[in-house]
Amino acid sequence: MTVVEALHDALRIPNPHASQDRVHEIVARRLDELTPESRVRTTGYFNHSWAPDMIVTSGDEPERPVFLRFDVRDLSFADDLEHLSAAEPLFVDLSAANPDAVPPQVDPDEPGFDLVEALARVGEHSVLVTDVPAIDTFDYQTQRDRDVLIATQQIVVGGQGLVDRPVAEQIANSWTTATAAASSADTGTLRTALDRVEVYLSRIAALDLETALRGRWIASGQPAETFPGREDWTLADRSPAEIARLVLSLVDRPDGVDFEQWRQIASAVSASQLGHELYRIGEYRDGGAVNELVAAGLGLWTAQYAYVPPLESDSMERFDWSFGDYSLALNLISRRAYFTDIGAKWSRVPRANVLPDAKQRLPTLQTSDVRGAGLVTTEENITQTLRPSSKMSLAQRLEQLLEAETDYAFRAARLELLEVRVPGTDATATVDFRRSVVRASVPVPLRTFALLCGRFVAGLHEDELAELEKRLASLGA
Amino acid sequence: LTELVQETGRVGAKRVKRLLEATLRFKLPYNAYQHAERVSVEMMTGIIETYDLNGDYLDENGRELTRIYVESKNLEGAGSQSIEFKRFLAQAYSATHVLKAKGLDPKLEFMWATTCPWKGDGFRRVASWQEVRDAALWDATRDLTVPVGGRVLQRAVTDGHKPDNDLARLVADRIWVWVISDRHEEMSMGTKMRGWVQERLALEEDS
Numbered sequence: 001m002t003v004v005e006a007l008h009d010a011l012r013i014p015n016p017h018a019s020q021d022r023v024h025e026i027v028a029r030r031l032d033e034l035t036p037e038s039r040v041r042t043t044g045y046f047n048h049s050w051a052p053d054m055i056v057t058s059g060d061e062p063e064r065p066v067f068l069r070f071d072v073r074d075l076s077f078a079d080d081l082e083h084l085s086a087a088e089p090l091f092v093d094l095s096a097a098n099p100d101a102v103p104p105q106v107d108p109d110e111p112g113f114d115l116v117e118a119l120a121r122v123g124e125h126s127v128l129v130t131d132v133p134a135i136d137t138f139d140y141q142t143q144r145d146r147d148v149l150i151a152t153q154q155i156v157v158g159g160q161g162l163v164d165r166p167v168a169e170q171i172a173n174s175w176t177t178a179t180a181a182a183s184s185a186d187t188g189t190l191r192t193a194l195d196r197v198e199v200y201l202s203r204i205a206a207l208d209l210e211t212a213l214r215g216r217w218i219a220s221g222q223p224a225e226t227f228p229g230r231e232d233w234t235l236a237d238r239s240p241a242e243i244a245r246l247v248l249s250l251v252d253r254p255d256g257v258d259f260e261q262w263r264q265i266a267s268a269v270s271a272s273q274l275g276h277e278l279y280r281i282g283e284y285r286d287g288g289a290v291n292e293l294v295a296a297g298l299g300l301w302t303a304q305y306a307y308v309p310p311l312e313s314d315s316m317e318r319f320d321w322s323f324g325d326y327s328l329a330l331n332l333i334s335r336r337a338y339f340t341d342i343g344a345k346w347s348r349v350p351r352a353n354v355l356p357d358a359k360q361r362l363p364t365l366q367t368s369d370v371r372g373a374g375l376v377t378t379e380e381n382i383t384q385t386l387r388p389s390s391k392m393s394l395a396q397r398l399e400q401l402l403e404a405e406t407d408y409a410f411r412a413a414r415l416e417l418l419e420v421r422v423p424g425t426d427a428t429a430t431v432d433f434r435r436s437v438v439r440a441s442v443p444v445p446l447r448t449f450a451l452l453c454g455r456f457v458a459g460l461h462e463d464e465l466a467e468l469e470k471r472l473a474s475l476g477a
Numbered sequence: 478l479t480e481l482v483q484e485t486g487r488v489g490a491k492r493v494k495r496l497l498e499a500t501l502r503f504k505l506p507y508n509a510y511q512h513a514e515r516v517s518v519e520m521m522t523g524i525i526e527t528y529d530l531n532g533d534y535l536d537e538n539g540r541e542l543t544r545i546y547v548e549s550k551n552l553e554g555a556g557s558q559s560i561e562f563k564r565f566l567a568q569a570y571s572a573t574h575v576l577k578a579k580g581l582d583p584k585l586e587f588m589w590a591t592t593c594p595w596k597g598d599g600f601r602r603v604a605s606w607q608e609v610r611d612a613a614l615w616d617a618t619r620d621l622t623v624p625v626g627g628r629v630l631q632r633a634v635t636d637g638h639k640p641d642n643d644l645a646r647l648v649a650d651r652i653w654v655w656v657i658s659d660r661h662e663e664m665s666m667g668t669k670m671r672g673w674v675q676e677r678l679a680l681e682e683d684s
Contacts (some may be wrong), residue, residue, distance in 0.1 A: 043679060
């Protein structure tokens with residue numbers, strides 16, 4: 001059943017409220033399907049003067065109000081344009097599905113209401129008027145080619161002008177042409193096809209659309225900067241949010257990306273910014289291309305803070321990198337380490353129920369880098385810090401304490417805190433096991449931080465550490 | 478209707494809708510131009526009368542109380558409103574009579590929204606119960622060949638019907654007469670305040 005048919009039936013439901021609910025349900029679902037990166041929610045208002053029927057939310061971007069209308073083709077719609085344009089709304093004309101619609105009487109001697117001209121008059125705002133047949137067209141085109149969803153996403157969140165059925169067809173066809181041209185690096189065809197789509201998009205939406213396509217361009221072996229975009233484009237000038245979207249589109253490419261291209265991207269953004277923006281997008285990815293991305297960034301990136309919570313069970317994806325929740329993350333078998341430079345990012349994390357057994361952790365502390373520890377027993381909290389002149393490692397000192405057979409409390413001691421020197425740097429790091437958070441005094445190389453988390457927080461065994469070190473070395477090679 | 482008259486009507490109805498909805502006490506999604514069936518009411522004589530707007534009248538907390546039918550008059554002068562309003566009262570009486578006769582009373586409300594008053598002295602009493610009663614009686618007995626507001630209309634109230642005073646009182650309590658000032662826009666919230674309210678409403682809806 002087409003959207004026109006479904007809405008026609010819905011508008012014929014005798015009870016007005018049931019009819020309105022059904023119309024909302026149908027339109028919201030279709031818009032939702034056309035915008036994989038957005039959320040569409042209904043408001044309870046139907047064809048209201050100023051309260052939208054729906055709101056489209058896309059991450060941190062401004063919400064887009066959606067107004068359902070029956071009268072976009074007559075002069076009364078000018079009232080809507082005058083009063084609502086500042087909110088940059090999307091109007092959906094339902095008249096094609098309206099069983100009661102009476103076309104306005106047209107006097108051939110009088111110029112009627114010109115919708116395109118009226119929309120041009122509010123040109124400073126991105127106002128989109130579309131209709132049900134256009135939604136049907138997009139629906140059909142996206143079912144034929146899932147790639148068209150990239151274009152419909154931007155039309156819904158940042159479209160402008162009048163997008164009726166013929167325009168919807170033109171957009172879908174031009175987008176298909178553009179994607180093929182990007183894959184074959186056909187600059188002229190690509191630009192022409194993009195122009196046909198972008199005329200119906202706000203500047204931001206057009207740039208977002210190009211970001212999606214730029215991924216395909218890069219995957220075809222072309223430098224990102226040679227993409228025929230509407231504005232000069234250099235990686236170094238792009239916002240972390242834009243780079244994050246580019247990364248997402250590249251990670252999803254089936255044909256992979258060159259190491260050098262990943263390296264260029266990694267050099268344009270910090271691990272923290274990238275991880276944070278990918279978290280805001282909310283699309284989770286791990287292993288494979290994500291490992292390749294981190295491989296390129298490992299020699300460039302730093303981090304100052306890590307959140308290393310325990311996993312519910314040991315993971316098979318050991319030492320795989322991921323993004324999409326919290327920040328860039330590394331699987332450490334029993335824990336996952338999330339890295340960032342944002343100090344407040346881990347200020348409200350859940351408290352650990354169980355602290356590591358201090359005695360079991362002693363082997364991992366057999367290094368002069370460990371300078372202090374906080375222990376909890378059933379009887380007391382102890383903080384032990386080595387003097388700079390100490391001759392023994394902290395592990396040796398703790399061993400004497402924990403092996404005291406006479407005191408049962410010490411034998412059950414738990415590790416609450418660690419102070420460690422970060423190898424190869426002047427930095428120190430504090431491991432707070434209660435909060436599963438590691439704070440370095442200054443940003444440290446990501447590779448070093450990853451190893452530190454593996455050794456001291458995840459408590460990896462020597463063979464596992466060796467494997468991790470090897471993986472990180474091969475990634476950065 | 479000429480295109481111009483029709484367009485004036487549409488534009489006027491749209492403005493009435495916007496101003497009423499701005500109060501948050503009305504939701505008027507249906508109009509005579511797009512939803513004839515939704516804005517129609519059956520009269521005692523079996524004919525169907527349509528109104529410019531139809532929707533919900535809400536209580537102070539935004540809950541739907543009842544349905545309301547709005548007749549919008551976008552006029553420069555008084556025009557033939559006096560006689561048209563009389564017919565409007567007769568229709569309200571007739572529609573309510575039909576529903577009550579079926580054992581129903583959905584408490585329909587009727588609003589006359591005009592840009593121009595049509596009566597000087599005594600305007601505040603134009604919708605008193607006596608006026609409703611008199612309008613019903615007039616419609617039941619009027620000469621059908623004489624146009625009402627330029628149109629020849631069938632009766633809304635059955636020929637010979639003797640108006641019920643109690644019903645006239647009930648209907649009078651459900652009549653609204655609203656004269657819209659040119660400056661009415663200045664009595665409504667602006668875009669910014671509407672945005673705040675909308676945000677709050679969305680939160681309520683989410684919770």
